[in-house]
Structure formats: structure tokens, C-alpha cells
Amino acid sequence: MQTISALVHMLKLEKPISRMAELLTVISIMLGAMTILADLGQPIRGIVNLFLYARPMSPFFGTFSLVISGYLFASLVFLYIAGRKDAAIMAAKTNNWFYRAWAVGYKDTSEVRERHERTLWYLAIAIIPLLITAHSTLGFIFGIQAGRPGWFSALQAPGFVILAGVSGIGLLILIAVALRRQLNLKNRISDDAIIWLGNFQLVLLAGYLYFIIVEILTSRYAGHHHEIRVSDALLFGEFSSLFWLTIVLFAVSFIILFAQFLRRNYSIPMIVLTAIFVNLGAIIKRYLIVVPSQTLGNLLPPQVLIPQAG
């Protein structure tokens, strides 16, 4: 979502979309970090040990240092600088301490506005490689595990980046349309902005569908029997219903968006429907990335350990 915000600034698109994307990015990263911490047995110790003993050779180092420190903080700085003008307006209207603190020192002159725009431009350029690296390290956590058929793949890192974009844009479309309707903001969030997001989602969705096809073809054509076992479970076995549901959700969304693009006849409710579909598909896909390989992707046969006394 920070990609959207960065692109909005670079391409001079609508600011309300950018503000929503910035806020969603900050909240999403915080929730993502909390989810991981909740999974640790001793989360405080986990945080402390991260700063004491983390090893850069591990993909987790990239996830935590680049995502939490770089990506989250950069997003907070982006939100802070982009919102200073609005905070100054709100501080003048409401005298609220939060807005006054946010806008401290802000003077609405052309020089200050130009400086803010220039800073946001360079921040946007700096954030894009950061987010690609951050999402890629998430993919590497799975992709570099040579002992896990189904996980070990060069496509995991770029796949994670693209899937994050697909689901992020879908969520942004849903939030933008909901806020537009609830707060009566049709004049601020135009149909063109939603259509632009839909077309961007179309491009990323096409890329991700291509990745799915390439992965399946590669494992079916030339994978050894461990890969085939995981692939069989996905295509025909215990995970097949979820897998094909994901494919249907993504494919239907792609067809709807592509048809609208070809006919140049866009429907906001249909774009919202595709956003719901891709988010459902992304949740199921993430489950399918983790569980089949974790349960069936073993190079050695499962072994039963029998504890012995004495």
C-alpha cells in the first residue's frame, strides 16, 4: 500500500487515496509485527534478543530490521510530512493538542509546501526499493528452505511482493469506496481514482496468475517425487478444493477487470467485487503457501520418536 502512496505522489494522482494508503500501511505493518510477536513464546525476550543477537544472514533479519525499522518508520515519516498541512488546518479549527503537535512549526507558504512535496518525492523513491526488499525477505523465509519441497523456489520472493500488492490494492479499493459512501466524498474520491486502482490491480493479478501457472508447470513437468507429492495434494488431494477456489477467485477477478479495461466501460461495484474476491483468494493462497509444504513437504519419511527410559 505504501507503493500506492508513493506512486500517487510520483504520478500526481489523488491525495485522499494516498492518505488512506499511508494510514493502511502503518496499521498493517503494526498488526503484522504484533501477529509475529504473539506467536513467540516470550515476545519481550524475542524483541530484546532481536536487537542484541540478530544475524544479517537470516531472512528474518531483513524482515524485522527492514520492515519494522525501515518500512514502518519511513511510512510514519511519510504520513507525518504529508499530513502536516491538513493537521495545521485542523489545529486552527479545533485547537486539538494532537493536531498542534503534528503541525508544529508549519507555515503554509509556497516555499514550505514545495519543500514538503520535494521531500515526499524523494521519500517515495526511497521507500519503493525498501518495500520490495522487505516483502522479498518474507518470501525468502520460505523460498530458501532447500529441505522443503513446495517452498524451495526462486518465485517465492517476487510472488510475495506481487501478492502483497494485489491484496493491498484490493483492501484499499474497499476502504476508499466505503469511506466515499459513508462520508459522502464522491467529489474528493472520484470514480477515476477507483478505476486507476482497479487497473493497477489487474496488472498485478495478471503477474501473480502467471507465477502460479509457472510454479505448477515446473513442479509437474520436472519436479522429483517429493515435489510431486505436494503438487498432487494441491491439485487433486486434500488441499485441492481450496486451491481451485483460489484460482477461480483470481481468474474471475482478472476476467472482470480485463473485460472492463478492453471495453473502457467501468463499473465501481464490479471493481469492489473483484477487490473482495482477490482478498479472499490472497488469504487462502497464503494458507496454501504454508500448510501443504509444512505437512507434506518432507525429503525424509516421517519418523516416530519413541522416548526410552534410562
Place this chain on the structure above:
Amino acid sequence: MMRKQATIITILIGVILIIIGLTLSAPIGATLSPVISSPKMLFAPGLFVIGALLVFFSAVVYNVVE
């Protein structure tokens, strides 16, 4: 002028901390034991993180400092 100086100093301190933190965190050469692969100094990864934060904080310095 003070704004630009403060921004450049913040960025430089951040970059130096990133280099120091990464150098002290990452092992140089082949790793032969867990001891060698551990960070050479406690809190070295923390230095890296603080350096990255400072580099992005320089944007705030640039816009807030008079």
C-alpha cells in the same frame, strides 16, 4: 542553511551507524562455529536499526528545523 546542515549530519550519522552495525553484526569470512556467526558486539543489530531510523528521520529534520 542550518536546516541543510542538520539534515546532512543526521543522514551521515545514520549511514555511519548502519555501516558499523552491519559490519559488527555480520560475520566476515567462512563461518566455522556459532560463535563466529554471532554478532561481534552486543546490540550491533540495534545500531543498524537506529541508523536506518535516523536516515529516514532526516526527512523530518529537513522539514521541521528552521
